[in-house]
Amino acid sequence: MTTLINQNPIIYEASAGHSTREWREEDDDENSADAIDAQEIFDLIRSISDPEHPLSLEQLNVTQRDHIQVSDENNSILVEFTPTIPHCSMATLIGLCIRVRLLRCLPSRFKVDISVRKGTHQSEHAVNKQLNDKERVAAALENSHLLEVVNQCLATAT
């Protein structure tokens, strides 16, 4: 049996239902522009499965709404995530899953930066550099084995 990298992760309570968004007055107004915000990004990624546990990124506290910054006006998104342990070898895979999820769901006008939260991974710089190198990402997505793993993690994303 393969040994898990983090055998005993802390599990957090996930918010129930499809969206954790609170109702806003403008939601009833069909004429108001529906800007993309941090909540919407969080809803897209929180139910992605962790590559090694049958748990979601939200349940493992890998993603949090407060760690997402969105500027709809400037077409920019920054998603910071927190690996469960500082030597997590799955960090780049988790980041890739988040990137692919957003790539598939968001309008192409958005520039997405993904990074591990400062101080939460021992190879922070290397992981961030790889996750934000578009050539490496493009090549990774042409690797059918890797793509299959990513798709498995994304199968639970709702």
Add this chain to the structure above:
Amino acid sequence: MPRLEQLAELTGHEDRVWCATWHPTKPILATCSGDKTVRIWQATNAQDPSKWQCTNVLEGGHKRTIRSVAWSPDGRQLATGSFDATTGIWERDEDENGDYECVATLEGHENETKSIAWSNSGALLATCSRDKSVWIWEVEEDNDFECLSVLQEHTQDVKMVAWHPTEELLASASYDDTIKIWKDDDDDWYCSDTLQGHESTVWAIDFAPSGDQIVSASADQTLKIWKRFPPGNPLGIVTPRRGEPVWKCVATVAGQHERCIYSVSWSKAHGLIASAGADNTIRLFEAIDARPEAPGVLVEIVAVAEAKEAHGTSDINSVAWYPSETHGDWLASGGDDGSVRIWRLVQ
């Protein structure tokens, strides 16, 4: 004020365009894409650069993204570098129907080939890869290519290779944040200098028309100009390696591009530098000697023109000036939107 005017938008690629390269002598452009094809575009009438047609689609040569494309100096052959780790050599069949066929496939790299470049004489071909190596190939008769050297001094992916415009001297840019200069000593290739200064991946490099300067583009959002100082230079710049020139950074362009810079082109016709990247903007710069009494020592970079949202909200992966004076004011660009655009510099 000079400005860039869009002459044409060429559509047909079905995925992002990674690289656009002009034919060395004719108004013909080759572009390659994530759709695994190369497209050849030709101005239908050289007097009217607003009308272009796709004359050829090179398909079936590669199983994965074609990352880069390069014409041989005589324009007879095209080389393609692909994520499938191989380099393809293509030739146009003039007798038959004018189709391009793949006449050779160069294998050896362990994974993605990122860039290829022909030496000025056409006698050598350089390739580089995510496997951290640069390969030098000798072009022999009958479409035979012999690997002369495998250079493994970069510590990370090698993103691009570029030959000096007249000498057999190669520059390579890497994910390890450096540029390396490679030279040949009786068929023995060695690294003669390592250019350090960028704070992130160096995506692209190009030589100045004279060959004495290099411009580099980086994920650190800056451009740098590097100048070659020979031993015994009148300025007294120390050349630490016996008999070897040293390359020094003489200018840094910061605060212009707001995201990664993916491509840079130094015009051989008029000397302007074009750069573009993930901030959707093409920028033009002029490199001016800040101290004319000591040429090249301190270079001042002046922003000349810009084209914002040149490919809408998409990243721009490639910019290329037309290589000669015939149409020296033409610039080609390729972007994540899958389009290729032709621009004209209007003075």
